[in-house]
Amino acid sequence: MFKIADIELQNRVVIAPMAGVSNIAFRTIMKEFGAGLIYAEMVSDKALTFGNKKTVKMIEVVDEERPLTMQVFGGDLETIVEGAKIIDQHSNCDIIDLNMGCPVNKVIKSDAGAKLLLDPQKIYTIVKAVVEAVEKPVTVKMRIGWDKNTIYAVEIAQICEKAGAKAIAVHARTRKQMYSGKADWSYIKQIKDAVDIPVIGNGDITTPEDAKRMLEETGCDAVMIGRGVLGNPWLVEQTVQYLETGTYNRDISIEERFHRMSNHMERLIALKGEKVAMLEMRNHGPWYVKGLPGASHVRKALSQVSTKDDLLQIIEEYQNHRKEGPH
Ligand SMILES: Cc1cc2nc3c(=O)[nH]c(=O)nc-3n(C[C@H](O)[C@H](O)[C@H](O)COP(=O)(O)O)c2cc1C
The missing domain is CATH 3.20.20.70 (Aldolase class I)
Incomplete structure:
Protein backbone atom coordinates (compact mmCIF):
# COMPACT_ATOMS: atom_id res chain seq x y z
CA MET A 1 0.00 0.00 0.00
CA GLY A 246 5.68 -14.38 -5.69
CA THR A 247 3.41 -16.55 -7.85
CA TYR A 248 0.42 -16.00 -10.08
CA ASN A 249 -2.26 -17.81 -12.00
CA ARG A 250 -1.33 -18.21 -15.68
CA ASP A 251 -4.31 -20.24 -16.66
CA ILE A 252 -6.76 -18.14 -18.66
CA SER A 253 -9.18 -20.14 -20.75
CA ILE A 254 -10.31 -19.15 -24.21
CA GLU A 255 -13.90 -19.05 -22.90
CA GLU A 256 -12.84 -16.54 -20.24
CA ARG A 257 -11.16 -14.37 -22.88
CA PHE A 258 -14.27 -14.29 -25.03
CA HIS A 259 -16.46 -13.70 -22.01
CA ARG A 260 -14.39 -10.65 -21.07
CA MET A 261 -14.35 -9.38 -24.64
CA SER A 262 -18.12 -9.44 -24.90
CA ASN A 263 -18.45 -7.98 -21.41
CA HIS A 264 -16.19 -5.09 -22.48
CA MET A 265 -18.41 -4.62 -25.52
CA GLU A 266 -21.56 -4.50 -23.36
CA ARG A 267 -20.02 -1.85 -21.13
CA LEU A 268 -18.99 0.24 -24.12
CA ILE A 269 -22.46 -0.04 -25.63
CA ALA A 270 -24.00 1.11 -22.35
CA LEU A 271 -21.61 4.07 -22.34
CA LYS A 272 -21.55 5.17 -25.97
CA GLY A 273 -24.25 3.33 -27.90
CA GLU A 274 -23.68 0.43 -30.26
CA LYS A 275 -22.30 2.33 -33.24
CA VAL A 276 -19.40 4.04 -31.48
CA ALA A 277 -18.85 1.07 -29.17
CA MET A 278 -18.31 -1.25 -32.11
CA LEU A 279 -15.78 1.12 -33.69
CA GLU A 280 -13.78 0.91 -30.46
CA MET A 281 -14.24 -2.87 -30.34
CA ARG A 282 -12.42 -3.04 -33.69
CA ASN A 283 -9.32 -2.35 -31.59
CA HIS A 284 -10.23 -4.22 -28.41
CA GLY A 285 -11.49 -7.39 -30.13
CA PRO A 286 -8.17 -8.21 -31.84
CA TRP A 287 -6.28 -7.35 -28.63
CA TYR A 288 -8.33 -9.89 -26.66
CA VAL A 289 -7.50 -12.73 -29.05
CA LYS A 290 -3.82 -11.89 -29.51
CA GLY A 291 -1.77 -15.07 -29.27
CA LEU A 292 -4.71 -17.49 -29.42
CA PRO A 293 -4.15 -20.53 -31.63
CA GLY A 294 -5.39 -19.99 -35.16
CA ALA A 295 -6.62 -16.52 -34.37
CA SER A 296 -5.37 -14.58 -37.38
CA HIS A 297 -8.65 -15.08 -39.21
CA VAL A 298 -10.75 -14.17 -36.20
CA ARG A 299 -8.53 -11.13 -35.52
CA LYS A 300 -9.17 -9.82 -39.00
CA ALA A 301 -12.91 -10.39 -38.67
CA LEU A 302 -12.99 -8.63 -35.29
CA SER A 303 -11.16 -5.62 -36.72
CA GLN A 304 -14.10 -5.06 -39.07
CA VAL A 305 -17.12 -5.58 -36.80
CA SER A 306 -20.03 -3.16 -37.03
CA THR A 307 -22.66 -4.66 -34.74
CA LYS A 308 -22.91 -6.54 -31.49
CA ASP A 309 -24.40 -9.53 -33.33
CA ASP A 310 -21.39 -9.58 -35.70
CA LEU A 311 -19.02 -9.87 -32.78
CA LEU A 312 -21.02 -12.57 -31.00
CA GLN A 313 -21.22 -14.56 -34.21
CA ILE A 314 -17.47 -14.37 -34.76
CA ILE A 315 -16.92 -15.72 -31.26
CA GLU A 316 -19.41 -18.52 -31.79
CA GLU A 317 -17.88 -19.57 -35.10
CA TYR A 318 -14.40 -19.64 -33.60
CA GLN A 319 -15.63 -21.74 -30.68
CA ASN A 320 -17.47 -24.20 -32.97
CA HIS A 321 -14.43 -24.51 -35.19
CA ARG A 322 -12.27 -25.32 -32.18
CA LYS A 323 -14.70 -27.96 -30.94
CA GLU A 324 -14.75 -29.63 -34.33
CA GLY A 325 -10.95 -29.78 -34.21
CA PRO A 326 -8.51 -29.51 -37.13
CA HIS A 327 -9.69 -30.79 -40.50
C1 LIG B 1 -3.33 4.16 -27.26
C2 LIG B 1 -2.52 4.97 -26.29
C3 LIG B 1 -3.03 6.16 -25.80
C4 LIG B 1 -2.29 6.92 -24.87
N1 LIG B 1 -2.86 8.05 -24.34
C5 LIG B 1 -2.20 8.72 -23.35
C6 LIG B 1 -2.82 9.80 -22.66
O1 LIG B 1 -3.98 10.15 -22.90
N2 LIG B 1 -2.09 10.44 -21.71
C7 LIG B 1 -0.81 10.06 -21.38
O2 LIG B 1 -0.19 10.65 -20.50
N3 LIG B 1 -0.22 9.01 -21.99
C8 LIG B 1 -0.89 8.33 -22.94
N4 LIG B 1 -0.31 7.23 -23.51
C9 LIG B 1 0.99 6.75 -23.00
C10 LIG B 1 0.79 5.72 -21.91
O3 LIG B 1 0.11 6.26 -20.80
C11 LIG B 1 2.15 5.13 -21.44
O4 LIG B 1 2.91 6.17 -20.92
C12 LIG B 1 2.91 4.47 -22.57
O5 LIG B 1 2.06 3.64 -23.35
C13 LIG B 1 4.08 3.63 -22.04
O6 LIG B 1 3.63 2.60 -21.18
P1 LIG B 1 3.51 1.06 -21.69
O7 LIG B 1 4.84 0.67 -22.24
O8 LIG B 1 3.12 0.29 -20.46
O9 LIG B 1 2.45 1.05 -22.76
C14 LIG B 1 -1.02 6.48 -24.45
C15 LIG B 1 -0.50 5.30 -24.97
C16 LIG B 1 -1.23 4.53 -25.86
C17 LIG B 1 -0.66 3.24 -26.38
Whole structure:
Protein backbone atom coordinates (compact mmCIF):
# COMPACT_ATOMS: atom_id res chain seq x y z
CA MET A 1 0.00 0.00 0.00
CA PHE A 2 1.20 3.55 -0.62
CA LYS A 3 -0.22 7.05 -0.56
CA ILE A 4 -0.49 9.97 -2.94
CA ALA A 5 -1.22 13.01 -0.76
CA ASP A 6 -3.69 11.45 1.68
CA ILE A 7 -5.17 9.00 -0.82
CA GLU A 8 -4.39 5.43 0.11
CA LEU A 9 -3.82 3.00 -2.73
CA GLN A 10 -4.42 -0.69 -2.10
CA ASN A 11 -1.44 -1.85 -4.15
CA ARG A 12 1.36 -0.64 -6.39
CA VAL A 13 -0.20 -1.43 -9.76
CA VAL A 14 -1.34 1.66 -11.66
CA ILE A 15 -3.12 1.75 -15.03
CA ALA A 16 -1.79 4.28 -17.56
CA PRO A 17 -3.97 6.86 -19.26
CA MET A 18 -4.71 5.85 -22.84
CA ALA A 19 -6.62 8.16 -25.16
CA GLY A 20 -9.41 6.32 -26.95
CA VAL A 21 -9.22 3.49 -24.40
CA SER A 22 -9.40 4.68 -20.78
CA ASN A 23 -13.10 5.42 -20.50
CA ILE A 24 -15.50 4.17 -17.80
CA ALA A 25 -15.99 0.81 -19.56
CA PHE A 26 -12.27 0.02 -19.60
CA ARG A 27 -11.59 1.59 -16.22
CA THR A 28 -14.22 -0.38 -14.32
CA ILE A 29 -12.77 -3.58 -15.82
CA MET A 30 -9.29 -2.57 -14.63
CA LYS A 31 -10.70 -1.92 -11.18
CA GLU A 32 -12.43 -5.31 -11.05
CA PHE A 33 -9.09 -6.92 -11.84
CA GLY A 34 -7.62 -5.18 -8.81
CA ALA A 35 -5.77 -2.05 -10.05
CA GLY A 36 -4.55 0.18 -7.22
CA LEU A 37 -4.99 3.41 -9.20
CA ILE A 38 -6.42 4.13 -12.63
CA TYR A 39 -5.78 7.14 -14.86
CA ALA A 40 -8.51 8.31 -17.20
CA GLU A 41 -7.67 9.27 -20.80
CA MET A 42 -6.40 12.80 -21.27
CA VAL A 43 -8.90 15.62 -21.74
CA SER A 44 -8.23 18.93 -23.47
CA ASP A 45 -8.17 22.02 -21.25
CA LYS A 46 -9.59 24.16 -24.04
CA ALA A 47 -12.40 21.73 -24.85
CA LEU A 48 -13.36 21.76 -21.17
CA THR A 49 -13.37 25.54 -20.96
CA PHE A 50 -15.48 25.75 -24.15
CA GLY A 51 -17.93 23.34 -22.51
CA ASN A 52 -17.55 20.79 -25.30
CA LYS A 53 -20.25 18.21 -24.50
CA LYS A 54 -18.18 15.13 -25.29
CA THR A 55 -15.26 16.38 -23.18
CA VAL A 56 -17.47 17.32 -20.25
CA LYS A 57 -18.82 13.76 -20.30
CA MET A 58 -15.25 12.44 -20.24
CA ILE A 59 -14.68 13.80 -16.74
CA GLU A 60 -17.53 11.73 -15.28
CA VAL A 61 -16.33 9.18 -12.77
CA VAL A 62 -18.28 6.41 -11.04
CA ASP A 63 -17.57 5.41 -7.45
CA GLU A 64 -16.66 1.81 -8.34
CA GLU A 65 -13.54 2.87 -10.25
CA ARG A 66 -12.01 5.08 -7.59
CA PRO A 67 -9.37 6.03 -6.68
CA LEU A 68 -9.09 7.64 -10.08
CA THR A 69 -6.79 10.20 -11.67
CA MET A 70 -8.18 12.56 -14.31
CA GLN A 71 -5.57 13.89 -16.72
CA VAL A 72 -5.71 17.24 -18.48
CA PHE A 73 -3.43 18.51 -21.25
CA GLY A 74 -2.78 22.06 -22.36
CA GLY A 75 0.01 24.47 -23.21
CA ASP A 76 -1.44 27.80 -22.03
CA LEU A 77 -1.26 28.70 -18.39
CA GLU A 78 -4.66 30.32 -18.26
CA THR A 79 -6.66 27.55 -19.89
CA ILE A 80 -4.90 24.67 -18.18
CA VAL A 81 -5.65 26.28 -14.81
CA GLU A 82 -9.27 26.79 -15.89
CA GLY A 83 -9.51 23.20 -17.16
CA ALA A 84 -8.09 21.85 -13.91
CA LYS A 85 -10.58 23.94 -11.93
CA ILE A 86 -13.48 22.52 -13.92
CA ILE A 87 -12.23 18.99 -13.15
CA ASP A 88 -11.73 19.93 -9.51
CA GLN A 89 -15.27 21.17 -9.15
CA HIS A 90 -17.22 18.91 -11.47
CA SER A 91 -15.48 15.54 -11.52
CA ASN A 92 -15.72 12.90 -8.86
CA CYS A 93 -12.07 11.95 -9.46
CA ASP A 94 -9.48 11.87 -6.67
CA ILE A 95 -6.37 13.31 -8.34
CA ILE A 96 -5.72 15.76 -11.19
CA ASP A 97 -2.78 14.92 -13.45
CA LEU A 98 -1.01 17.23 -15.86
CA ASN A 99 0.13 15.68 -19.13
CA MET A 100 3.76 16.44 -19.95
CA GLY A 101 4.46 13.48 -22.16
CA CYS A 102 2.03 13.24 -25.05
CA PRO A 103 4.15 13.08 -28.24
CA VAL A 104 1.46 13.49 -30.93
CA ASN A 105 1.72 16.45 -33.29
CA LYS A 106 -1.75 17.80 -32.61
CA VAL A 107 -0.90 18.21 -28.92
CA ILE A 108 2.69 19.40 -29.48
CA LYS A 109 1.44 22.13 -31.84
CA SER A 110 -0.48 23.71 -28.98
CA ASP A 111 2.75 23.69 -26.90
CA ALA A 112 1.24 21.00 -24.66
CA GLY A 113 2.22 17.44 -23.72
CA ALA A 114 5.89 16.60 -24.25
CA LYS A 115 6.60 20.06 -25.71
CA LEU A 116 6.60 21.40 -22.15
CA LEU A 117 9.67 19.28 -21.40
CA LEU A 118 11.72 21.85 -23.31
CA ASP A 119 10.70 24.60 -20.89
CA PRO A 120 11.26 23.70 -17.22
CA GLN A 121 10.42 27.23 -16.06
CA LYS A 122 7.03 27.04 -17.74
CA ILE A 123 6.45 23.67 -16.08
CA TYR A 124 7.08 25.26 -12.70
CA THR A 125 4.68 28.09 -13.43
CA ILE A 126 1.93 25.75 -14.63
CA VAL A 127 2.22 23.20 -11.84
CA LYS A 128 2.33 25.87 -9.15
CA ALA A 129 -0.65 27.75 -10.57
CA VAL A 130 -2.75 24.57 -10.88
CA VAL A 131 -1.80 23.41 -7.38
CA GLU A 132 -2.90 26.76 -5.99
CA ALA A 133 -6.14 26.81 -7.97
CA VAL A 134 -7.55 23.39 -7.04
CA GLU A 135 -8.37 21.41 -3.90
CA LYS A 136 -7.54 17.94 -5.21
CA PRO A 137 -3.95 16.71 -5.24
CA VAL A 138 -2.06 17.43 -8.46
CA THR A 139 0.38 15.03 -10.11
CA VAL A 140 2.47 15.12 -13.30
CA LYS A 141 3.02 12.46 -15.94
CA MET A 142 6.13 13.10 -17.98
CA ARG A 143 8.48 11.61 -20.50
CA ILE A 144 12.20 11.88 -19.73
CA GLY A 145 12.87 14.58 -22.31
CA TRP A 146 12.31 15.84 -25.83
CA ASP A 147 15.20 13.98 -27.47
CA LYS A 148 18.45 12.46 -26.29
CA ASN A 149 20.15 15.86 -26.25
CA THR A 150 17.54 17.49 -24.06
CA ILE A 151 16.88 15.14 -21.19
CA TYR A 152 16.10 17.30 -18.15
CA ALA A 153 14.22 14.50 -16.40
CA VAL A 154 15.65 14.91 -12.92
CA GLU A 155 15.51 18.69 -13.03
CA ILE A 156 11.89 18.63 -14.18
CA ALA A 157 10.85 16.12 -11.53
CA GLN A 158 12.43 18.31 -8.85
CA ILE A 159 10.71 21.37 -10.27
CA CYS A 160 7.35 19.60 -10.17
CA GLU A 161 7.93 18.59 -6.56
CA LYS A 162 8.92 22.13 -5.63
CA ALA A 163 5.82 23.49 -7.34
CA GLY A 164 3.62 21.23 -5.22
CA ALA A 165 3.05 18.07 -7.29
CA LYS A 166 2.14 15.12 -5.07
CA ALA A 167 3.52 12.36 -7.33
CA ILE A 168 5.25 11.92 -10.66
CA ALA A 169 4.70 9.23 -13.25
CA VAL A 170 7.63 8.76 -15.64
CA HIS A 171 7.41 7.14 -19.05
CA ALA A 172 11.09 6.47 -19.57
CA ARG A 173 11.28 7.49 -23.23
CA THR A 174 11.91 10.77 -25.01
CA ARG A 175 9.32 12.44 -27.21
CA LYS A 176 11.47 11.69 -30.24
CA GLN A 177 11.36 7.97 -29.46
CA MET A 178 7.55 7.99 -29.54
CA TYR A 179 7.01 4.28 -28.74
CA SER A 180 10.13 2.88 -30.40
CA GLY A 181 13.27 1.55 -28.78
CA LYS A 182 13.31 0.49 -25.17
CA ALA A 183 12.24 2.54 -22.18
CA ASP A 184 15.37 3.45 -20.20
CA TRP A 185 14.40 2.69 -16.60
CA SER A 186 17.67 4.13 -15.26
CA TYR A 187 16.02 7.57 -15.47
CA ILE A 188 13.22 6.37 -13.21
CA LYS A 189 15.85 5.46 -10.63
CA GLN A 190 17.58 8.83 -11.02
CA ILE A 191 14.29 10.61 -10.43
CA LYS A 192 13.36 8.39 -7.49
CA ASP A 193 16.71 9.19 -5.90
CA ALA A 194 16.20 12.94 -6.42
CA VAL A 195 12.68 13.57 -5.07
CA ASP A 196 10.68 12.72 -1.95
CA ILE A 197 7.24 12.46 -3.53
CA PRO A 198 6.09 9.06 -4.88
CA VAL A 199 7.46 8.09 -8.28
CA ILE A 200 5.44 5.84 -10.56
CA GLY A 201 7.61 4.05 -13.11
CA ASN A 202 6.26 3.45 -16.61
CA GLY A 203 7.35 1.88 -19.89
CA ASP A 204 7.42 -1.62 -21.36
CA ILE A 205 5.89 -3.65 -18.53
CA THR A 206 4.18 -6.62 -20.16
CA THR A 207 4.57 -9.33 -17.51
CA PRO A 208 4.34 -9.50 -13.71
CA GLU A 209 8.07 -10.25 -13.70
CA ASP A 210 8.74 -6.96 -15.55
CA ALA A 211 6.82 -5.10 -12.86
CA LYS A 212 8.83 -6.66 -10.06
CA ARG A 213 12.08 -5.97 -11.90
CA MET A 214 11.18 -2.30 -12.37
CA LEU A 215 10.36 -1.93 -8.66
CA GLU A 216 13.64 -3.58 -7.72
CA GLU A 217 15.87 -1.86 -10.27
CA THR A 218 14.54 1.66 -9.80
CA GLY A 219 13.13 1.73 -6.27
CA CYS A 220 9.99 3.38 -7.66
CA ASP A 221 6.88 3.38 -5.48
CA ALA A 222 4.49 1.91 -8.02
CA VAL A 223 4.45 0.61 -11.58
CA MET A 224 2.24 1.94 -14.33
CA ILE A 225 1.09 -0.39 -17.11
CA GLY A 226 -0.34 0.77 -20.43
CA ARG A 227 -0.24 -1.33 -23.58
CA GLY A 228 0.33 -4.54 -21.64
CA VAL A 229 -3.23 -4.55 -20.32
CA LEU A 230 -4.91 -4.00 -23.69
CA GLY A 231 -7.04 -7.09 -24.24
CA ASN A 232 -5.27 -8.54 -21.21
CA PRO A 233 -6.85 -7.34 -17.95
CA TRP A 234 -5.55 -10.54 -16.33
CA LEU A 235 -2.12 -8.90 -16.27
CA VAL A 236 -3.42 -6.56 -13.56
CA GLU A 237 -4.58 -9.39 -11.32
CA GLN A 238 -1.46 -11.44 -12.05
CA THR A 239 0.86 -8.54 -11.24
CA VAL A 240 -0.90 -7.70 -7.98
CA GLN A 241 -0.77 -11.38 -7.05
CA TYR A 242 2.87 -11.80 -8.04
CA LEU A 243 4.04 -8.74 -6.11
CA GLU A 244 2.20 -9.98 -3.03
CA THR A 245 2.92 -13.72 -3.14
CA GLY A 246 5.68 -14.38 -5.69
CA THR A 247 3.41 -16.55 -7.85
CA TYR A 248 0.42 -16.00 -10.08
CA ASN A 249 -2.26 -17.81 -12.00
CA ARG A 250 -1.33 -18.21 -15.68
CA ASP A 251 -4.31 -20.24 -16.66
CA ILE A 252 -6.76 -18.14 -18.66
CA SER A 253 -9.18 -20.14 -20.75
CA ILE A 254 -10.31 -19.15 -24.21
CA GLU A 255 -13.90 -19.05 -22.90
CA GLU A 256 -12.84 -16.54 -20.24
CA ARG A 257 -11.16 -14.37 -22.88
CA PHE A 258 -14.27 -14.29 -25.03
CA HIS A 259 -16.46 -13.70 -22.01
CA ARG A 260 -14.39 -10.65 -21.07
CA MET A 261 -14.35 -9.38 -24.64
CA SER A 262 -18.12 -9.44 -24.90
CA ASN A 263 -18.45 -7.98 -21.41
CA HIS A 264 -16.19 -5.09 -22.48
CA MET A 265 -18.41 -4.62 -25.52
CA GLU A 266 -21.56 -4.50 -23.36
CA ARG A 267 -20.02 -1.85 -21.13
CA LEU A 268 -18.99 0.24 -24.12
CA ILE A 269 -22.46 -0.04 -25.63
CA ALA A 270 -24.00 1.11 -22.35
CA LEU A 271 -21.61 4.07 -22.34
CA LYS A 272 -21.55 5.17 -25.97
CA GLY A 273 -24.25 3.33 -27.90
CA GLU A 274 -23.68 0.43 -30.26
CA LYS A 275 -22.30 2.33 -33.24
CA VAL A 276 -19.40 4.04 -31.48
CA ALA A 277 -18.85 1.07 -29.17
CA MET A 278 -18.31 -1.25 -32.11
CA LEU A 279 -15.78 1.12 -33.69
CA GLU A 280 -13.78 0.91 -30.46
CA MET A 281 -14.24 -2.87 -30.34
CA ARG A 282 -12.42 -3.04 -33.69
CA ASN A 283 -9.32 -2.35 -31.59
CA HIS A 284 -10.23 -4.22 -28.41
CA GLY A 285 -11.49 -7.39 -30.13
CA PRO A 286 -8.17 -8.21 -31.84
CA TRP A 287 -6.28 -7.35 -28.63
CA TYR A 288 -8.33 -9.89 -26.66
CA VAL A 289 -7.50 -12.73 -29.05
CA LYS A 290 -3.82 -11.89 -29.51
CA GLY A 291 -1.77 -15.07 -29.27
CA LEU A 292 -4.71 -17.49 -29.42
CA PRO A 293 -4.15 -20.53 -31.63
CA GLY A 294 -5.39 -19.99 -35.16
CA ALA A 295 -6.62 -16.52 -34.37
CA SER A 296 -5.37 -14.58 -37.38
CA HIS A 297 -8.65 -15.08 -39.21
CA VAL A 298 -10.75 -14.17 -36.20
CA ARG A 299 -8.53 -11.13 -35.52
CA LYS A 300 -9.17 -9.82 -39.00
CA ALA A 301 -12.91 -10.39 -38.67
CA LEU A 302 -12.99 -8.63 -35.29
CA SER A 303 -11.16 -5.62 -36.72
CA GLN A 304 -14.10 -5.06 -39.07
CA VAL A 305 -17.12 -5.58 -36.80
CA SER A 306 -20.03 -3.16 -37.03
CA THR A 307 -22.66 -4.66 -34.74
CA LYS A 308 -22.91 -6.54 -31.49
CA ASP A 309 -24.40 -9.53 -33.33
CA ASP A 310 -21.39 -9.58 -35.70
CA LEU A 311 -19.02 -9.87 -32.78
CA LEU A 312 -21.02 -12.57 -31.00
CA GLN A 313 -21.22 -14.56 -34.21
CA ILE A 314 -17.47 -14.37 -34.76
CA ILE A 315 -16.92 -15.72 -31.26
CA GLU A 316 -19.41 -18.52 -31.79
CA GLU A 317 -17.88 -19.57 -35.10
CA TYR A 318 -14.40 -19.64 -33.60
CA GLN A 319 -15.63 -21.74 -30.68
CA ASN A 320 -17.47 -24.20 -32.97
CA HIS A 321 -14.43 -24.51 -35.19
CA ARG A 322 -12.27 -25.32 -32.18
CA LYS A 323 -14.70 -27.96 -30.94
CA GLU A 324 -14.75 -29.63 -34.33
CA GLY A 325 -10.95 -29.78 -34.21
CA PRO A 326 -8.51 -29.51 -37.13
CA HIS A 327 -9.69 -30.79 -40.50
C1 LIG B 1 -3.33 4.16 -27.26
C2 LIG B 1 -2.52 4.97 -26.29
C3 LIG B 1 -3.03 6.16 -25.80
C4 LIG B 1 -2.29 6.92 -24.87
N1 LIG B 1 -2.86 8.05 -24.34
C5 LIG B 1 -2.20 8.72 -23.35
C6 LIG B 1 -2.82 9.80 -22.66
O1 LIG B 1 -3.98 10.15 -22.90
N2 LIG B 1 -2.09 10.44 -21.71
C7 LIG B 1 -0.81 10.06 -21.38
O2 LIG B 1 -0.19 10.65 -20.50
N3 LIG B 1 -0.22 9.01 -21.99
C8 LIG B 1 -0.89 8.33 -22.94
N4 LIG B 1 -0.31 7.23 -23.51
C9 LIG B 1 0.99 6.75 -23.00
C10 LIG B 1 0.79 5.72 -21.91
O3 LIG B 1 0.11 6.26 -20.80
C11 LIG B 1 2.15 5.13 -21.44
O4 LIG B 1 2.91 6.17 -20.92
C12 LIG B 1 2.91 4.47 -22.57
O5 LIG B 1 2.06 3.64 -23.35
C13 LIG B 1 4.08 3.63 -22.04
O6 LIG B 1 3.63 2.60 -21.18
P1 LIG B 1 3.51 1.06 -21.69
O7 LIG B 1 4.84 0.67 -22.24
O8 LIG B 1 3.12 0.29 -20.46
O9 LIG B 1 2.45 1.05 -22.76
C14 LIG B 1 -1.02 6.48 -24.45
C15 LIG B 1 -0.50 5.30 -24.97
C16 LIG B 1 -1.23 4.53 -25.86
C17 LIG B 1 -0.66 3.24 -26.38
